[in-house]
Amino acid sequence: MTTVNALSEIAALMGDPARASMLSLLMDGRAHTASDLAHNAGITAQTASGHLARMVEAELLAARAQGRNRFYRLASPEVAHAIESLMALAGTRATPASKSAAWRRDPDLRFCRTCYDHLAGQVGIAVTDSLTRQGHLEPKGPRDWQLTPSGELFCGKLGVDLGTARQASTRHFARQCLDWSERRPHISGALGAAIADTFFKRGWAERLRRSRTVRLTDSGRRALGSHFGATV
Amino acid sequence: MTTVNALSEIAALMGDPARASMLSLLMDGRAHTASDLAHNAGITAQTASGHLARMVEAELLAARAQGRNRFYRLASPEVAHAIESLMALAGTRATPASKSAAWRRDPDLRFCRTCYDHLAGQVGIAVTDSLTRQGHLEPKGPRDWQLTPSGELFCGKLGVDLGTARQASTRHFARQCLDWSERRPHISGALGAAIADTFFKRGWAERLRRSRTVRLTDSGRRALGSHFGATV
DNA sequence: TAGATACTTCGGCCCCCGCCGAACCATTGA
DNA sequence: TCAATGGTTCGGCGGGGGCCGAAGTATCTA
Numbered sequence: 001m002t003t004v005n006a007l008s009e010i011a012a013l014m015g016d017p018a019r020a021s022m023l024s025l026l027m028d029g030r031a032h033t034a035s036d037l038a039h040n041a042g043i044t045a046q047t048a049s050g051h052l053a054r055m056v057e058a059e060l061l062a063a064r065a066q067g068r069n070r071f072y073r074l075a076s077p078e079v080a081h082a083i084e085s086l087m088a089l090a091g092t093r094a095t096p097a098s099k100s101a102a103w104r105r106d107p108d109l110r111f112c113r114t115c116y117d118h119l120a121g122q123v124g125i126a127v128t129d130s131l132t133r134q135g136h137l138e139p140k141g142p143r144d145w146q147l148t149p150s151g152e153l154f155c156g157k158l159g160v161d162l163g164t165a166r167q168a169s170t171r172h173f174a175r176q177c178l179d180w181s182e183r184r185p186h187i188s189g190a191l192g193a194a195i196a197d198t199f200f201k202r203g204w205a206e207r208l209r210r211s212r213t214v215r216l217t218d219s220g221r222r223a224l225g226s227h228f229g230a231t232v
Numbered sequence: 233m234t235t236v237n238a239l240s241e242i243a244a245l246m247g248d249p250a251r252a253s254m255l256s257l258l259m260d261g262r263a264h265t266a267s268d269l270a271h272n273a274g275i276t277a278q279t280a281s282g283h284l285a286r287m288v289e290a291e292l293l294a295a296r297a298q299g300r301n302r303f304y305r306l307a308s309p310e311v312a313h314a315i316e317s318l319m320a321l322a323g324t325r326a327t328p329a330s331k332s333a334a335w336r337r338d339p340d341l342r343f344c345r346t347c348y349d350h351l352a353g354q355v356g357i358a359v360t361d362s363l364t365r366q367g368h369l370e371p372k373g374p375r376d377w378q379l380t381p382s383g384e385l386f387c388g389k390l391g392v393d394l395g396t397a398r399q400a401s402t403r404h405f406a407r408q409c410l411d412w413s414e415r416r417p418h419i420s421g422a423l424g425a426a427i428a429d430t431f432f433k434r435g436w437a438e439r440l441r442r443s444r445t446v447r448l449t450d451s452g453r454r455a456l457g458s459h460f461g462a463t464v
Numbered sequence: 465t466a467g468a469t470a471c472t473t474c475g476g477c478c479c480c481c482g483c484c485g486a487a488c489c490a491t492t493g494a
Numbered sequence: 495t496c497a498a499t500g501g502t503t504c505g506g507c508g509g510g511g512g513c514c515g516a517a518g519t520a521t522c523t524a
Contacts, residue, residue, distance in 0.1 A: 006322030007315070008252035015244030016512075017237065024236045034471060047513055049472050060321075068470045068521040082321050083239065085314040089292070090238030117523095171522080248482075266501060279483055281502050300491040300500045 013058055014086065018043050019051050023060070023074070023083055031064065031071035066177065111232070112205065112214040115177060118192030119199065122232055123216060123224070127195065128186045130228035137174065137187070145174040145187065155191075158227060160198045165190035245290055246318065250275050251283050255292070255306070255315055263296065263303035298409070343464070344437065344446040347409060350424030351431065354464055355448060355456070359427065360418045362460035369406065369419070377406040377419065387423075390459060392430045397422040 014020055021041040025032060032040075038048030052072055055061040062075045074080050112123040119127060131137040136151030147155065147162075155162055166173065177188035187195065199205040204220030207213075216224070216232070224230045246252055253273040257264060264272075270280030284304055287293040294307045306312050344355040351359060363369040368383030379387065379394075387394055398405065407421035419427065431437040436452030439445075448456070448464070456462045 004253045004256045005249060007256060007319050008247055008249045010247075010318050010321050011243050011245075011252060012247030013243075015240055015247035017240045018512080020240035020243065021236045024239060035469095043512090044514060045471065046473080046515085050512085053472085065471095065520095070471065078317070078321055082314070082317040085310070085317045086242050087239050089242050089310055089314050250482080267499095275482090276484060277501065278485085278503080282482085285502085297501095302501065 010058065010060070010082075013055060013060060014083065016051070017041075018047070019055065022048070022051065022055075022072075026061070026072065026074050027080060027083060029074070029080070031073040033069045033071055037072060106213070108213045108215070112216055113212040114196065114207065114214055115186070115188065115212075118177070118186070118188045118196045119205070119214065120177070120186055121214075123205075123214070124186035125184055126224060126230040126232050127228055130230050131187070134229075140174075144172065144189075145176065145191075147174060147191065155195075158195075158198055159202065160191075160194045162191075162194065165194040242290065242292070242314075245287060245292060246315065248283070249273075250279070251287065254280070254283065254287075254304075258293070258304065258306050259312060259315060263305040265301045265303060269304060340445050340447075344448055345444040346428065346439065346446055347418070347420065347444075350409070350418070350420045350428045351437070351446065352409070352418055353446075355437075355446070356418035357416055358456060358462040358464050359460055362462050363419070366461075372406075376404060376408065376421075377423075379406065379423065387427075390427075390430055391434065392423075392426045394423075394426065397426040 014023060018041045022037045025037060025040050034048055034052055035045055037052065038045045041048060041051075043051075052061065052063070052070075056063050056072070059075050060079050061072050064071045064073075074083075110121055112119065112121045114120065115124065118124065128137070131151065131154075132145075134150070134154070136148055136154050137145045138148055140146040152162070172189040174187060174191040175189035176185035177192070186192070196205075199220065200207070202219075202223070203217055204223050205214050205216050208215060221232070224232060246255060250273045254269045257269060257272050266280055266284055267277055269284065270277045273280060273283075275283075284293065284295070288295050288304070291307050292311050293304050296303045296305075306315075342353055344351065344353045346352065347356065350356065360369070363383065363386075364377075366382070366386070368380055368386050369377045370380055372378040384394070404421040406419055406423040408417035409420035409424070418424070428437075431452065432439070434451075434455070435449055436455050437446050437448050440447060453464070456464060
């Protein structure tokens with residue numbers, strides 16, 4: 001019967017140790033990169049790629065390309081539910097907080113970090129939310145934003161170097177970037193980099209050496225409140 | 233991690249078409265014989281035996297030997313739940329009914345037959361249900377019943393030979409026997425045999441030669457109504 | 465434009481596991 | 495006691511699929 005075949009196909013997909021390991025990691029509800037999943041499962045990138053493609057094909061996972069990364073997440077709560085009920089059978093409960101995931105234990109990293117060259121984490125989200133809420137930024141296409149006239153003005157007052165940002169013609173200007181701790185898009189691209197630059201230049205934030213973690217200074221905290229209307 | 237391995241092992245068990253077919257059939261909540269399951273899955277008995285052993289080992293199934301048959305059923309509602317959630321993912325619902333199985337086509341056999349030396353089929357179930365409903369029989373342990381004082385009286389009036397039944401010390405007195413057409417327990421053991429004996433002696437039922445089929449006579453039908461409060 | 469990084473595709477190796485034939489036990493019915 | 499039936503175990507065959515190295519594509523950085 002078709003229903004039986006469908007059952008066995010889905011179950012067989014979950015039945016491979018490498019794929020199960022990936023699904024297990026994805027049970028945290030977040031999106032992970034292909035390399036992240038490959039490393040976690042202890043297999044090479046090309047093997048993982050095949051596994052991931054098959055699971056996307058079967059609609060167990062959803063993929064989203066972002067720059068040269070590809071983020072994968074569980075396709076639906078139903079998938080998570082099925083996995084959880086299988087784990088329950090094994091006598092062990094689903095452990096959403098997989099211990100490995102180092103960044104999860106690091107609240108500072110979740111709070112603020114660099115993502116390539118722009119800000120991510122709660123601060124990155126706060127800035128992005130503020131800009132959209134105040135009408136400075138509006139969606140343009142599926143993965144971009146554009147700066148509104150008020151946004152131009154706002155950036156000018158802040159000292160964001162829009163000129164240089166616009167010169168990098170080879171680069172997206174205001175791109176949506178999926179924040180992997182907050183699971184929501186924050187601003188990246190040339191504008192995101194320029195904004196981050198401003199934060200560093202004005203002493204609002206400083207990089208911690210040998211880490212992606214960024215520390216928000218006291219003046220940075222005040223600036224977030226006064227300029228962005230955000231308390232973090 | 234152990235939880236990941238457990239997930240993949242359980243899922244892999246369900247991921248084989250033959251095993252999935254068996255599990256699918258067992259989703260009706262009933263117990264099925266090994267041959268029944270093998271036939272339904274389209275594989276030979278020996279292949280099925282291996283599959284079944286593995287699933288019992290993994291506690292997906294529970295097995296119960298009965299004579300030369302072996303009945304398998306899902307080990308728990310949790311197993312059914314997990315299977316159902318996987319089927320839900322496949323977008324198709326579970327299909328409980330299966331067509332084949334020869335005895336299913338023989339209504340007389342389903343109605344009344346001997347099971348070793350006691351009554352089975354709808355009549356056997358009707359008698360058992362009547363006894364428990366009227367408080368003559370009550371559960372004792374996982375697979376036995378015991379006769380209550382009112383049950384002693386009732387059997388005495390009916391002419392059931394309890395003395396002889398109790399003498400067979402080597403044998404269970406009132407045992408639960410899984411009825412393979414009704415899929416519910418009916419009464420077996422020495423008491424079940426004694427009751428069946430009464431049916432034959434009083435002309436309520438008669439065996440058909442060369443068959444396990446039992447014919448309920450007109451007086452038997454009346455007796456079922458008057459003594460057991462059952463219409464069949 | 466060149467080089468690095470993330471990911472995918474391709475090709476071939478190898479092992480796991482599902483399958484059945486044959487033989488072996490256990491229970492039942494005659 | 496003997497055949498018939500249901501079930502299991504054993505051994506060997508064969509195919510599917512997981513794995514990686516190598517090479518190819520896309521994207522970002524300089």
